[in-house]
Amino acid sequence: MTTDLRIGVVGAGLMGADHIARITHRISGAVVSAIVEPDAGRAAAAAEKAPGAATFSRVEDAIEAEALDAVLIATPGQFHAPVLVPALEAGLPILCEKPLTPDSATSREIIELEQKLDRPHIQIGFMRRFDPEYAALRELIESGDAGNLVMVRGVHRNPSVPDSYTQKMLITDSVVHEFDVIPWLAGSAVKSVEIKFPRRNALTPEHLREPILVIMELENGVLVDVEMNVSVQFGYQVATEAVFEKGIARIGQPSGLQQWRDGRFVVNDHMSFTTRFAEAYDRQIQRWVNAVRDGRLVDGPNAWDGYLVALACEAGVSALEGGIVPVEAAERPAFYA
Numbered sequence: 020m021t022t023d024l025r026i027g028v029v030g031a032g033l034m035g036a037d038h039i040a041r042i043t044h045r046i047s048g049a050v051v052s053a054i055v056e057p058d059a060g061r062a063a064a065a066a067e068k069a070p071g072a073a074t075f076s077r078v079e080d081a082i083e084a085e086a087l088d089a090v091l092i093a094t095p096g097q098f099h100a101p102v103l104v105p106a107l108e109a110g111l112p113i114l115c116e117k118p119l120t121p122d123s124a125t126s127r128e129i130i131e132l133e134q135k136l137d138r139p140h141i142q143i144g145f146m147r148r149f150d151p152e153y154a155a156l157r158e159l160i161e162s163g164d165a166g167n168l169v170m171v172r173g174v175h176r177n178p179s180v181p182d183s184y185t186q187k188m189l190i191t192d193s194v195v196h197e198f199d200v201i202p203w204l205a206g207s208a209v210k211s212v213e214i215k216f217p218r219r220n221a222l223t224p225e226h227l228r229e230p231i232l233v234i235m236e237l238e239n240g241v242l243v244d245v246e247m248n249v250s251v252q253f254g255y256q257v258a259t260e261a262v263f264e265k266g267i268a269r270i271g272q273p274s275g276l277q278q279w280r281d282g283r284f285v286v287n288d289h290m291s292f293t294t295r296f297a298e299a300y301d302r303q304i305q306r307w308v309n310a311v312r313d314g315r316l317v318d319g320p321n322a323w324d325g326y327l328v329a330l331a332c333e334a335g336v337s338a339l340e341g342g343i344v345p346v347e348a349a350e351r352p353a354f355y356a
């Protein structure tokens with residue numbers, strides 16, 4: 020492809036607007052040619068940031084008008100399938116924000132539909148795989164330099180959440196990222212999920228019981244624990260400690276400006292995923308654009324990975340009620356090898 024890839028961004032909320040700015044200012048080889056957003060005010064605001072983009076309220080209309088070569092889906096999860104289906108039927112390459120769909124049954128329907136095409140067309144927006152620190156940790160694990168990986172400890176902390184955030188979203192909106200990135204790091208699928216509840220943080224919204232400790236066993240015997248904590252008040256942290264046979268590795272520690280002042284040592288930390296993973300989002304979109312332009316279409320987590328995460332999330336939601344819940348996946352089809 021010699022001309023710029025024309026991307027239609029579907030959903031111009033928080034993530035869609037962020038991706039529109041990214042494609043317009045930082046990504047090479049692509050332009051935002053269409054914005055699909057039913058909220059007229061949001062559509063107009065987004066269009067101002069993407070010169071030349073046409074606006075539509077339905078993705079079918081953008082496809083019919085041949086206004087795009089590829090689709091970036093940034094609608095809420097329950098509105099992914101209604102966009103994925105017409106985009107797949109039109110044979111378009113797709114970057115779909117996580118999750119693929121909110122449950123494994125609908126994810127399964129999407130992968131059945133995708134398999135009617137000649138090769139995978141859907142990449143899922145699990146951007147942690149594009150974070151340089153996660154990539155370095157994976158390289159270390161794969162190299163075997165520190166011996167076998169035996170345990171992983173993760174923390175996923177948000178300063179606070181709105182009242183609309185539900186108990187289930189601890190899993191489906193937050194731990195969903197760990198369900199993708201940890202199997203990718205460790206090279207092994209999630210075998211079971213268990214959840215423990217420590218003392219409740221009284222500062223969390225009344226309807227939430229958190230933090231939670233998520234314990235995952237992987238097929239290769241690696242044991243993982245993740246502190247999921249959405250009311251830490253002080254900032255946004257995603258960090259991982261990997262325990263090997265011959266050492267320990269850590270990523271995601273606070274970094275940047277260090278200050279010694281007024282008898283204190285201070286290191287800046289993030290307040291939001293938008294800055295913590297800014298580089299990862301840029302790399303994710305650039306690599307997807309490159310893959311679409313050179314015909315590979317996907318360079319990152321695919322729809323099968325999205326389906327596995329949907330299964331793990333279902334186990335996680337069930338584990339909120341107690342017990343060790345197994346995750347049982349079918350064998351990965353050759354189509355997704």
Ligand SMILES: NC(=O)c1ccc[n+]([C@@H]2O[C@H](COP(=O)([O-])OP(=O)(O)OC[C@H]3O[C@@H](n4cnc5c(N)ncnc54)[C@H](O)[C@@H]3O)[C@@H](O)[C@H]2O)c1
Pocket residue numbers: 029030031032033034035055056057058061076077078092093094095096098101116117118144145146292
């Ligand atoms: N990768 C990440 O780190 C990350 C972070 C936040 C959100 N997300 C994901 O991004 C997606 C969007 O989240 P958000 O926080 O931007 O949501 P949001 O609510 O801010 O924005 C969603 C937008 O989609 C629009 N919309 C709804 N149905 C639509 C349809 N059928 N066609 C077109 N537009 C439609 C809404 O009007 C809204 O403007 C979700 O899937 C979410 O899980 C990913």
